Amino acid sequence: MAICEGVQICGGTSAQSVDQQPDGRWLVQLRTGELSAATVIAAGLGPSSVEALLGGVSPAVQTWASDAVPIMAACLDACLQRIPEPQQRFGLGVDRPWYVSFHTPYARLVPEGTGEVVHVAKYVPSVELGRTPAQDRAELEGVLDRMQPGWRDVLVNARYLHRMTVSHATPAPGTSTTGRPTVDGAGIAGLLVAGDWVGAHGMLADAALSSGAEAGRQAAALAMMAA
Numbered sequence: 001m002a003i004c005e006g007v008q009i010c011g012g013t014s015a016q017s018v019d020q021q022p023d024g025r026w027l028v029q030l031r032t033g034e035l036s037a038a039t040v041i042a043a044g045l046g047p048s049s050v051e052a053l054l055g056g057v058s059p060a061v062q063t064w065a066s067d068a069v070p071i072m073a074a075c076l077d078a079c080l081q082r083i084p085e086p087q088q089r090f091g092l093g094v095d096r097p098w099y100v101s102f103h104t105p106y107a108r109l110v111p112e113g114t115g116e117v118v119h120v121a122k123y124v125p126s127v128e129l130g131r132t133p134a135q136d137r138a139e140l141e142g143v144l145d146r147m148q149p150g151w152r153d154v155l156v157n158a159r160y161l162h163r164m165t166v167s168h169a170t171p172a173p174g175t176s177t178t179g180r181p182t183v184d185g186a187g188i189a190g191l192l193v194a195g196d197w198v199g200a201h202g203m204l205a206d207a208a209l210s211s212g213a214e215a216g217r218q219a220a221a222l223a224m225m226a227a
């Protein structure tokens with residue numbers, strides 16, 4: 001639908017820098033070429049990455065970058081021939097910040113009837129960020145040992161991801177989501193941000209989508225005013 005409306009999608013590349021030109025337009029330097037635009041939305045990037053792209057031109061973005069405390073997770077995906085304990089498809093840690101969830105069959109991650117995929121994750125406490133991949137993987141495998149004894153005998157394949165960003169910033173005590181940066185909070189005309197750390201609405205993907213929609217509305221309004 002976006003393409004029908006004239007949107008150009010540049011895949012297989014990445015933004016390297018974003019600079020405002022003397023005429024107020026933005027020059028986005030890509031790994032493979034460049035783009036010029038009246039309005040830029042920095043989406044899908046955390047505040048530190050936005051700051052790196054802008055190179056220090058916005059004091060507000062600098063503050064966001066230095067204040068942000070990302071939420072990190074250690075993740076283990078295991079594909080099993082079958083579920084050893086079918087009654088125990090989901091579990092939440094009470095004494096430890098982990099969860100276990102069989103995503104199949106609700107998500108079609110394997111050809112039907114050929115196996116099951118279980119996801120085990122731990123939200124990494126700040127004091128444990130320095131733990132090694134071997135330490136955290138052993139903890140997650142230990143969770144499966146308790147929830148699904150025998151899982152190692154039916155293991156087809158496993159993938160461990162040590163530090164995944166769940167959210168680029170943790171809502172702060174006292175202000176929560178209302179204290180998050182706003183879409184136009186960088187304070188520079190034509191520069192908007194969106195992501196799971198932006199806007200007062202929602203958490204995680206919900207926040208990314210709602211701030212993305214708001215950024216789109218504001219960009220469209222700016223374009224109409226300029227027309």
Ligand SMILES: Cc1cc2nc3c(=O)[nH]c(=O)nc-3n(C[C@H](O)[C@H](O)[C@H](O)COP(=O)(O)OP(=O)(O)OC[C@H]3O[C@@H](n4cnc5c(N)ncnc54)[C@H](O)[C@@H]3O)c2cc1C
Nearest residue numbers: 013014015044045073075164165166195196204205206208
């Ligand atoms: C293990 C795990 C479980 C999660 N579970 C849930 C859940 O159950 N529910 C939920 O709502 N959320 C969940 N989340 C969070 C959710 O995935 C994020 O909040 C959401 O993906 C953020 O969307 P986004 O579009 O802002 O960023 P992303 O989805 O991270 O997309 C960013 C995109 O930008 C691209 N990019 C980065 N830098 C550049 C650059 N310089 N130039 C061009 N492109 C660039 C990246 O390649 C990527 O494609 C989970 C996250 C993790 C890690």
